[in-house]
Every structure is written in structure tokens, then in C-alpha cells.
Amino acid sequence: MVAGAALFIGSEIYRGSSYGGAHPLRVPRVSTVMDLGRALGWLEGRYRSSPRAKPAALRAFHSADYIAALQAAEAGTISAEAMARHHIGTLSNPVFAQIYSRPATGAGGVLLAAELLAEGGSVHVPGGGTHHGMPDRANGFCYLNDPVLAIMALRRMGLRVAYVDLDAHHCDGVEFAFAGVPEVLLISVHEQARWPFTGALGVAAGNCVNLPVPAQYNDTEARLVLHEMILPRLQAFAPQVIVLQAGADSLLEDPLSRLALSNNAYVEALRAIRAMAPRLMLLGGGGYNPWSVGRCWALLWAELSGQTVPELLPEAAHMVLRGLSWGGGGRPPPAPALLTSLRDAPREGPIRPELRDRMAVLARA
Template identity: 60%
Template sequence: MAASARFIGSEIYRGSSYGDWHPLRVPRVSTVMDLGRALGWLPPEIYIRSPRARPAALHAFHTPDYVSALLAAEETQAVDARTRARHHLGSPANPVFPEMYRRPATGVGGALLAGELLRAGGRLHLPGGGTHHGLPDRANGFCYLNDPVFAILSLKAHGARRVAYVDIDAHHCDGVEAGFAKDPDTLLVSTHEENRWPRTGAVTDEGAGQVFNLPIPSGAADDAMALARDRVIVPAVAAFRPDAIVLQCGADALLEDPQSRLAMSGHAHLAVLRALLPLAPRFLLMGGGGYNPWSVGRLWTAAWAVLSEREIPERLPAAAQAVLRALVWRGQKRVATPPEAWLTTLIDLPRPGEIPQPLRDRVAALESRLLAWV
């Protein structure tokens, strides 16, 4: 076990929901916490309760007007038409719900704390983080605040001069790119499904030369991510020589996820994590997308095992199976009964898959850019 690996969590994720109809109605962080404890991987001495960021701290990225509007919306549980139009609060994607400030502010609080705790090096898992769509003046794509931005800012405030941000979510990290595309001391590498919302993240984006976007065609599986890992992600990060790495490990690229059309197994994500771990002394692993409660909980728990150097069992013990058997996916008719593997394992079998030619062409284009960059 990696003695320096710690876990930042909070009970606010257990007791809050975006609403019974929203994709984020499903339990996620609480499942990771419960599985970790059932497996003996989350003893009290390495679990850290996330603080909640104060409103003034949020002004480092979000505008004071937006932060005030978010606070008011939580307090009154309503937004007027002007606030909805200007700040995108109270929209179908970003609904009004009781913890709409406290929940994302807890993610930011964990991100700010992570930068401080990693001052001298180490590894941290923040599964409640990864809300990479939030923009300075508005909510965006289920994200009210952008905690990856604050993680990068905090790492830099505590001694990391160069930060590599790698995002393997099915959706492009538009909010993080908006914050750091022009910063030569921040590397941004994103793999995401082609033509998937928010439809940003073109392979031609360069920013200050530190932006490498790789859209992946729908249906692509583990071999596509392996190609991205070996020829884009790892070479770019290694050439950048970061003091810290932030990996946003969204689970929505998994085959079972309803919010994308990629077809990966968890092996794709864990291989990226393993490849990046040796490349910087500070490592922050975040959550992100993931809308199937079994697949997201299992993947992020397996990622915690890799981060903390624990062996993933082929079959889960009874206590961990009980956590998965107790999950309910309300409003989801496609999965009346989860497959047995979702209840007894953390990782599904590998899904190799064909590598589409357009992906090979994009990888070659990014390799050419990378050669010119270094």
C-alpha cells in the first residue's frame, strides 16, 4: 500500500441529489466510500472529510455575481428568469435543489485542501471532484462550480510550478480549458467522445501550445484509449515534466454508461492511471462523469485500489457485494436486474475493439504537434 495515499470524501454526496429525473440522481461517491470500507481500504486514518469552500474563495475563478446568485438560489430554492438566462441556474441540466451550493462548494473545498496536502508530494483521491464544465459566470453541464480549476490553482499556490491536467471523461473539459488554455505552465490533455456535448475540444485547439485534445469516435473501446495513452497522453505529460498531475477519471466512457456511446472497460481507465503515476511527485485523482451507479462506483473504487497500491480481488467479498446489491437506479428501465458481474467484481473483462482510422489520423496529427512542441 502507498503510505502517502489519502482519500477526501463527504457525506453530503449521500444525502443530496439533483432530483429524481436527473442523470445525477444516482449514488456515486457514497458507493465508493462504502465499498472502500467494506474492503478494508478506507481506514479512518487515511479518510479526510472535505471542507466546504467559502464564497470569497470561489472568486478566484467564478464571478462574485455568479457566486451570489448560486447562494441565493440555494437559500430561496428558486431563480427568476433573468438569473436563469444569465447564469443557467434552474435549467434542466442545472436544476434548483436543496444543496446546490453546498454540494459543489464541498468539491471545491476538497480540491483546495488537496493542493495544500500535496505540498510535499503524495497521492490523493477526490471522487467528489471532477466537475469540469463549470464556467466563470454560469453553471454548465451539471457543474455549478469548477473544482478542477481550483485544484490546479491550489497546487500552484502550494509549490507546484507546472501542473498537467489529464481528462479521460466522455465529455470535453470545456471549463478547465477556458481557465488554462493560455497558461504555459498548465498542460491540458483531454480524450472525449466525438460530437458529444459540449462539442468543444477540437484536435486543432492549441491555446498557448499546451492543449492536446483527442476526440474519440463513438463505439471505440479499450484499444482506442491505449493508443491515446501511449502516443498522446503519456508522451505529452512526460515531455512537460510536471510537478503535479490531476487526472479527471470520468466513468462515462464505460460501455454501460447511458450518457455516452463509447464502449470501454475499466481496464482502459486504470491503465492510464498506472501510466501517469510515476510521472510527478504530486498526484490528484478526481471523479467526473458517470451515470450508471454500478459502473461508476466500481471504477472509482478500483482506481482507489491502484492509487493506494492495493490488490483488486477477482471476486468481491460478501460485505462489498452487499453494497452493490443495495444500489437502486430509479427511473432506469433498461436495467431491471443488474448483471451478476456488476455485483461481484470491480472490473469487467477487457473490451479490445477496433481502432477507427479517423482516430489514428488525429493521433498522428497530435504526435506531429508534440514533436514540434518539445
């Protein structure tokens, strides 16, 4: 891979794959980014198809019994005992048609991205970012933990890794894997009092920096956090590669958080963070409004790959957004702007004293 180039890793497995009609992940996400990218001419010469990670690669973090249980669940042969032991078949982590092959494809995508980053550059893997998965069980919509597998692969290459997580939910699985590992810096900005109720304010185990932010967290506050907390810590750590988890559930429209960012805050973060290391792996993650998550990740791909973003989308891209739906649930239709453009209006606001107080605590940590 040529240093400075940007590549996109996707897969057709995400098209039509759903956790079920009652689950927040019934909505299309990665396929929307792929369709928008193709409609705008942004993927030509840059698209790579994700392989499916083999069980041996998954065993770098996950137990052999758990991988076998996921395979059995996909084949329809899993026992009730194994389902209970591995937290499979719950409301959050149901059995669905691609319960093994879909997350294994996400894992394969990040492992391919790690290989491509050997010489430098940037890779976007929107199917990655499942940061809650645990070694022996499913957790929080996540069956495998591809960020952990990606960081492990990068560390095997001898690289110093920083992981930055912008998802509304704390990256409990990643912290579980790397707490106390000095060669990995972990920074998580997530909503306070939100599942999984981990990631308390402070620096855990010497390398895990956690900032819970209040509801209605806005673009102005995100800019403060970026420039006064995230970037200084990255500069001090001097990573050789950054893994950026851009879960889009911190956007105002998302039904599973109470944060209020526009997608401009994500672009601003990506632009600044990518300058802090010669390699960047950009992942997806959360995001449960089909319009806002697809627009956000497509906009990030435009930033990463140097594309010009039109003020109004051409008809082919407009049709992609018009063709989306909630897939049931009785939620209201999207605002018209979510159908005609990629870039949100800015959502600036006050910097609240409680956020400044938390930043001060981290500054002393």
C-alpha cells in the same frame, strides 16, 4: 503528508443528495465509493472529510454575483432574473437542496488535496471533477469548476501542472480557464460529436491538446492513445503535479456516451500517469450508471492506495452494489458481474484507421 502516501477525501453530503428524479445525477456515486472502500477495509487511516470551500476561495475563478446566486438558490430566495443570468434552474442544472453546499464541498475537497500534496503523494477526491463550470454560470451539470480551482491552488504553490481528462465530455470550462497558459498542460480525450461540442482535434492556444475519439472506443485504442500521445506529452512537459480527471462515462455501460471502455483502461492509465510526476490528484467527473461508476472509482482507489482487489467481492461489498438502483427511468438491471466484482472483463478491439489518422494530426501539431 508523507511522500508516496495516498489519501481519500469524501463527504457524507453526497449520501442521498440528488439533482432530482428526472436527472442523470439522481444516482449515488461518491457514497458508493466510500461504502465499497469501507466494506473492503481500504479507507482506514486514509480517509479525510472534505471541508466546504468558503466564498472567498471560490472567487479565485467564479464571480461574486454567481456565488451569491447559488447561495440564494439553496436558501430559496433567488430571483428569476438571477436564475436566467446564471443558467440556474435549467434541465441540466436544476435547483436542488444542496445546489451550493454540494459543489462547494467538492471544491473544498480539491483545495484540501492541493494542500496535502505540497510534499508529494497522491489524493483521490471522487467528488471533484466538475469540469464544465464557467466563471459566471452553471454548465453541463456543473455549478462550480473544482478542477480549475485545484489547478489555480497548485500554481499558487509554484508548481507546474498537467491536467489529463478522460471524461467522455470535453473539459470546456478548464480549457476556458487555462488556454494559453504555458505553465499548465491540458490533455483531453473525449467522444467526438458529443456535448459540449468543443475540443476540436488539435492543439489549441499552445497548451490544450484535444483528441476526440470515435464511438465504441475500446481498451486497445485507449492503450495506443495512452502510450503514444498522453505519456510522451507528459514526459516532455515534466509536470510537478498531475490532476487526472477520471470521469467514468467513457465506460461501455454509461447511458450518456457511446464509448466502450472497461475500467481496466482507467487503471492502466492511472498506473502509467502517476509515474510521471511526484504528485497526483485523482478526481471523479462524469459517470451515470451507478454500478459502473462506483466500481470504477473504487478500483482506481485500490490502485492508487496499493490494495489487493479480490476476484469476487466479500458479502459486505456485494451488498453495497446490490443496494443500488437507477432511481427510476425504466432502465434494465445490471449484468450479474457488476454486482460481484470490481474489475471488468477486458474490452479489447481493433485500432481503427480514423483514430490513427487523428493521432497523426496531433503528432504534427
